[in-house]
Amino acid sequence: MSGLELLTWARGPGLALALAIGLFGIVLRVFEIQALGRKADFAKARAITPGSGWRTIVSRSLPPPGMLKRAPLTYLGGYVFHIGLAIVVFGFAPHIELIRGLFGIRWPGLPNLFVDAATVAAIAAMLAVLVGRLTDPVKRLLSGFGDWLAWTLTFVPLLTGYAAFHHLMENYTLLLALHILSVELLLAVLPFTKLFHVVSLFMARWYNGDIAAKKGVAA
Amino acid sequence: MKRPAANNIGGALSDAGISRRDFLGFCATLAAAYALPTFSVGAIAAALEKASRASVIWLSFQECTGCTESLTRSHTPTIEGLILEQISLDYHHTLQAASGAAAEQARDDAMRANAGKYLLIVDGSVPLGNPGYSTIAGVSNVDMLREAAKGAAAIIAVGTCAAYGGVAAAQPNPTGAVPVSQVIQDKPVVNVPGCPPIPVVITGVLAHFLTFGSLPELDDLGRPKIFYGESIHDRCYRRPFYDQGKFAENFDDEGARKGWCLFKLGCKGPVTYNACATTKWNNGVSFPIQSGHGCLGCSQPGFWDAGPFYKALSMPTTNAQKAAGIAAAAGVAAGAAMAYANRRKKAAAKAAHAPVKVEDLVQEKKP
Known part of the structure; x- marks a missing residue:
């Protein structure tokens, strides 16, 4: 199978398969979590603070007082990686074309130089947090297979995308195919790994913020 | 002859x-x-x-x-x-x-x-x-x-x-x-x-x-x-527009008239290796991209079967939305089935729950 054939498979059946598995998993897990069924809360709210759930979604992304100093690598590394990844995914013109091809929505892309810088920053941040995780005895103890898997599945698309764009290896077509396939793998396993936080984070934060507000600790 | x-x-x-x-x-x-x-x-x-x-x-x-x-x-x-x-x-x-x-x-x-x-x-x-x-x-x-x-x-x-x-x-x-x-x-x-x-x-x-x-x-x-040895894309005179994020969205829009990159119109230059962009055609007069049409990738094996000519290289080549729609519906059905199973499990556990009475408790004697 040549690089172009692999690329064609990745753009066709591969994408459909990954999208189907990913979407199936996401819908299944969201539905399952929602249907777990908490008992109805009949208690009167201690304070009326509308929007606490929504505010918590944002506020939980900010470090609690003192934490930025205590764990700078975790916070700064996390910010640089997540923001960098968002710029790469939603700012690179070919990525926007993919989204347009799938969902019909589009927006202007960013210049390649900017996207390139974001990619380098995201890769560097990922490597830094990996070293942090490996060298910190507590983090290392807390890390399981799922954590290493999530890191690898996220890192490979960034690396292959960067290598393809810069022709770091001989065959651009093959690298592009591998890049798309690595993203498809990420998409397919996303609902069944810790990567599901991409979706569940918003649900969990909203719920925590909302219930905390009812108990009088509004965000 | x-x-x-x-x-x-x-x-x-x-x-x-x-x-x-x-x-x-x-x-x-x-x-x-x-x-x-x-x-x-x-x-x-x-x-x-x-x-x-x-x-x-x-x-x-x-x-x-x-x-x-x-x-x-x-x-x-x-x-x-x-x-x-x-x-x-x-x-x-x-x-x-x-x-x-x-x-x-x-x-x-x-x-x-x-x-x-x-x-x-x-x-x-x-x-x-x-x-x-x-x-x-x-x-x-x-x-x-x-x-x-x-x-x-x-x-x-x-x-x-x-x-x-x-x-x-x-x-x-x-x-x-x-x-x-x-x-x-x-x-x-x-x-x-x-x-x-x-x-x-x-x-x-x-x-x-x-x-x-x-x-x-x-x-x-x-x-x-x-x-x-080199791709059309890497040797293309329109490459700077690709890097600047300037694309023709249509064959007769302003971007097309200004000669911007044809990637979004399906140009296969990035995965096509040929000398078109350097030697050009007709005694060096022009080549397809210079004439306003994206590269079809004609010097690559299997280019006829490599997806639509007018879809960007990063776009899906098949109807992935249909598969996604079916998968989402299946996800809802599977989620409902799991929710039902979870609830039944919960109800069964509740029903099977036997309250412990004081007389059921046995004091352990220390050896």
Whole structure:
């Protein structure tokens, strides 16, 4: 199978398969979590603070007082990686074309130089947090297979995308195919790994913020 | 077929009114293409001038004659064209005056007289599905290829059909079309793909053979690296617009008029390796992207089956939305089933729960 054939498979059946598995998993897990069924809360709210759930979604992304100093690598590394990844995914013109091809929505892309810088920053941040995780005895103890898997599945698309764009290896077509396939793998396993936080984070934060507000600790 | 009086290329070019300045210019282009130093221009010129007229047999199988048209009609007269004229093109059933038995006799004679030395050029794919799908003088393409390849010094597969199967081999490949390299595996085969290939690329490979007596270095797809070493995208004059994020969204929008990048209109330049963006076509006048149309990727294997021509390279080639819709519906159904199972489990656990009474408790005695 040549690089172009692999690329064609990745753009066709591969994408459909990954999208189907990913979407199936996401819908299944969201539905399952929602249907777990908490008992109805009949208690009167201690304070009326509308929007606490929504505010918590944002506020939980900010470090609690003192934490930025205590764990700078975790916070700064996390910010640089997540923001960098968002710029790469939603700012690179070919990525926007993919989204347009799938969902019909589009927006202007960013210049390649900017996207390139974001990619380098995201890769560097990922490597830094990996070293942090490996060298910190507590983090290392807390890390399981799922954590290493999530890191690898996220890192490979960034690396292959960067290598393809810069022709770091001989065959651009093959690298592009591998890049798309690595993203498809990420998409397919996303609902069944810790990567599901991409979706569940918003649900969990909203719920925590909302219930905390009812108990009088509004965000 | 017209034959010049001179028996070497130098004399023939002179007879045809090509000045030495023009000839050296052509040699300098070749030297640059092959990344040779300036002083090698004289050596190339000397070798080409003295080169005896190599016998060339040109076989056309499942093809559209576009490759021959590209070479002979693109511009006249050119040094490239004349160089080709100066080789002894002993058989080419479209160009030769003879037909029928006389034509086949010319091929037999050339093969016998130049056994082991002649160049075999092939355009078109070879049908293996049924030998009767394509025949010349009653001989199937595959038999003629095998016979002609036996005495050839080297084989040049001209055009994407001969190099990779091309349009005939596109799905569902009704004739069982295969490229030359799949039939002939004991001889060097140089692929010069393109639909059609660039004339100067064809003559460049011939000139290399005539000058150095060997074939140029090939890539992993059997193409000369000098012409197919870089992608169209990397050599495209519109590349800066790609990097700036400036794209034509439509064939007649402002971006198209300003000559912005055609990636969003389906240009396959990033995955296509050819010399279009550097040598260009029609004597260096233009190439498809310069004319406002994206690259189709015609020099790549299987390009007919590599997705729609007008969809960006990063866009899905199939109806992925349908699969996604079905999967989402299945997810809802599976989620509902799981929710039901979870609730039943919860209810069963509640029902099975037996309250513990004080009398059930036994005090453990310490040993």
